Amino acid sequence: MLATYAIPDVIVFVVASALMLVGAVLVITVKNPVHSALSLIMTFFGIAIAFIELDAHFLAAVEIIVYAGAIVVLFLFVIMFLGVDRPDVDTGEPLVGQRPLAALGVLITVAGVVVMMAHSHWVTGASSASTNGIPSQGGNDNIKALGTAVFTTYLYAFEITSALLIIAVVGAVILARKERSLDLVGEDA
Amino acid sequence: MHLVLFAAGDPLYDNGVGWAVLAIVAIKVLVAFGALMGAVTLMIWFERKLISDMQSRIGPQRWGPFGLLQTLADGIKLFFKEDLIPNQADRFVFKLAPYLALIPALLTFAIVPVGGTVTVASHTFLLQVADPPIGILLLLAMSGISVYGVMLAGWSSGSKYPLLSSVRASAQMISYEAALGMTIVTIVLATGSLSTHDIVTAQAHGVWHWNVLRLGLVPFAVFLIAITAELNRPPFDVVEAESELVGGFHTEYSSLRFALFFLAEFMNTITMSAIMVTLFFGGPAGWVPNIPHIRWVFPILWFLGKTVVFAFCYIWFRAALPRMRYDQLMSFGWKRLIPLSLGWMLVVAGFFVNKSWGFAMAALVLVASLALTRSFEIGATREQGPESVLPVVGARPMSAEKLRAVTDGDVESGEEEN
Numbered sequence: 001m002l003a004t005y006a007i008p009d010v011i012v013f014v015v016a017s018a019l020m021l022v023g024a025v026l027v028i029t030v031k032n033p034v035h036s037a038l039s040l041i042m043t044f045f046g047i048a049i050a051f052i053e054l055d056a057h058f059l060a061a062v063e064i065i066v067y068a069g070a071i072v073v074l075f076l077f078v079i080m081f082l083g084v085d086r087p088d089v090d091t092g093e094p095l096v097g098q099r100p101l102a103a104l105g106v107l108i109t110v111a112g113v114v115v116m117m118a119h120s121h122w123v124t125g126a127s128s129a130s131t132n133g134i135p136s137q138g139g140n141d142n143i144k145a146l147g148t149a150v151f152t153t154y155l156y157a158f159e160i161t162s163a164l165l166i167i168a169v170v171g172a173v174i175l176a177r178k179e180r181s182l183d184l185v186g187e188d189a
Numbered sequence: 190m191h192l193v194l195f196a197a198g199d200p201l202y203d204n205g206v207g208w209a210v211l212a213i214v215a216i217k218v219l220v221a222f223g224a225l226m227g228a229v230t231l232m233i234w235f236e237r238k239l240i241s242d243m244q245s246r247i248g249p250q251r252w253g254p255f256g257l258l259q260t261l262a263d264g265i266k267l268f269f270k271e272d273l274i275p276n277q278a279d280r281f282v283f284k285l286a287p288y289l290a291l292i293p294a295l296l297t298f299a300i301v302p303v304g305g306t307v308t309v310a311s312h313t314f315l316l317q318v319a320d321p322p323i324g325i326l327l328l329l330a331m332s333g334i335s336v337y338g339v340m341l342a343g344w345s346s347g348s349k350y351p352l353l354s355s356v357r358a359s360a361q362m363i364s365y366e367a368a369l370g371m372t373i374v375t376i377v378l379a380t381g382s383l384s385t386h387d388i389v390t391a392q393a394h395g396v397w398h399w400n401v402l403r404l405g406l407v408p409f410a411v412f413l414i415a416i417t418a419e420l421n422r423p424p425f426d427v428v429e430a431e432s433e434l435v436g437g438f439h440t441e442y443s444s445l446r447f448a449l450f451f452l453a454e455f456m457n458t459i460t461m462s463a464i465m466v467t468l469f470f471g472g473p474a475g476w477v478p479n480i481p482h483i484r485w486v487f488p489i490l491w492f493l494g495k496t497v498v499f500a501f502c503y504i505w506f507r508a509a510l511p512r513m514r515y516d517q518l519m520s521f522g523w524k525r526l527i528p529l530s531l532g533w534m535l536v537v538a539g540f541f542v543n544k545s546w547g548f549a550m551a552a553l554v555l556v557a558s559l560a561l562t563r564s565f566e567i568g569a570t571r572e573q574g575p576e577s578v579l580p581v582v583g584a585r586p587m588s589a590e591k592l593r594a595v596t597d598g599d600v601e602s603g604e605e606e607n
Contacts, residue, residue: 032279034279034282034341034344034345035281035282038282038341041337057321057322057323058323058326060323061323061326061327061329061330062326064330064333064334065326065329065330065333065370068330068333068334069329069330069332069333069334069336069366070333070363070366073333073336073337073340073359073362073363074359074363076340076341076344076359077356077359077360080340080344080352080355080356080359081356142322143322143323143383
């Protein structure tokens, strides 16, 4: 099977996978939450490389812009503000029975991947997995195809998602901005 | 004009990739790196000299003609300084952070078209390091990544002021990225492509095709402000506000790592000047005299000339404008720039469909902005008017009467308030 791949493709795949796997393992093994966040960024870069290898350039860019560039920044923002990076934070289990539940989750995920492997070419079928029947296109055409799909076939899903995000933002603002009256100020301080 | 239309990427790769092509790419990378390093040296000298002129000082003058070698002398001095790492520092991240600041600055320059196309030994190629399909999105990705340099430097120092600085940096950079993205969307709409080469080619047919005029001045103004904030350059340099935060995120840095931060900052300034030229001023587009053999030089000269103008503007900002207060900075970004860039993008998109859609969008945006203005007014009365409640952290300070009411009653609690 390997013989059908060009050597550069294999090298890129191995490097991207190594980045992803090492990053993902480090996220859960390192003690310091800031180091975890950094490992997460490493994983995202691996995923972005894999996307570029699949000719999904736009997804690669979005992976970096949104996940590495915004979401992990917010994670770090929270870590720095709340100071959970200090060593005296309690490391007990907040949820009862979370270990068996986690094992169950892992089992379900692995089973899903195995089922997917059995039914489709998820290793070889880069084109079938990434373009959903549309013939694989490189460069700008790829982005155009994605834009057309989002604004025609999947228009409603796309717009509803954006409405959902707005609702989430407004809800978060309302929950966060609990108004305190002035006479509470002295006691608060 | 002088630019040849190439729809799909660099023509260098059209005939497959051989050793000659690899060599050309390697040379492009090395030349770009060397030129950028040289430009940074000149930029630091230019900034110091210009600011001292504006402040009636002489500025660097001892080393080299006009003090041109001053940067080199400073670099050598920093190189031999003791490299300190604070006791409380996270050593790995502390060492990593300067490189995280430097690398995005370098990578962004790769997508800047420096000139037209050149043919060397039957290989035709673009005068830009790379023309990836994601094109200008690389700018957004790299400006998203560049926040980590500042942020992790501040955090890993294990010191109070740098930490405050890094929290400011992350909030500021995320806030202004949205406005930045929105103006880039406007440009991409006008071009129909993400590639920087296509963006430049679309503007190559005269001044009226330049995006700064074609899209109206607003996207350019928003982009200039947002990118200045992304760079943490004055007047948006609250991240290293000396009067509040000692030295900001690099308070604890010394020696070569300190130099790397400055290298990154000035490299970013140059790169963003170049990006601005690319997006709004036609990049290397300009008049080319018909002199055989050296026609390809003139686009490069045009590009350099335009970039120097913006480099000058950044220095001018620093000398002329006072620093913004942090809460002003945040509310300006969220309440003014983002709605403005979003509204303008909708109007431009409408006019690209046809005139009636354009006017309909303009009317809609007008109504929306009136509603927004009204809501800002209501919000202001809730923060400062008679109905006011104590604002959350980071909001504007209380009005004078409110503050007096809080502080006058009990001196102890008043002190704690401050």
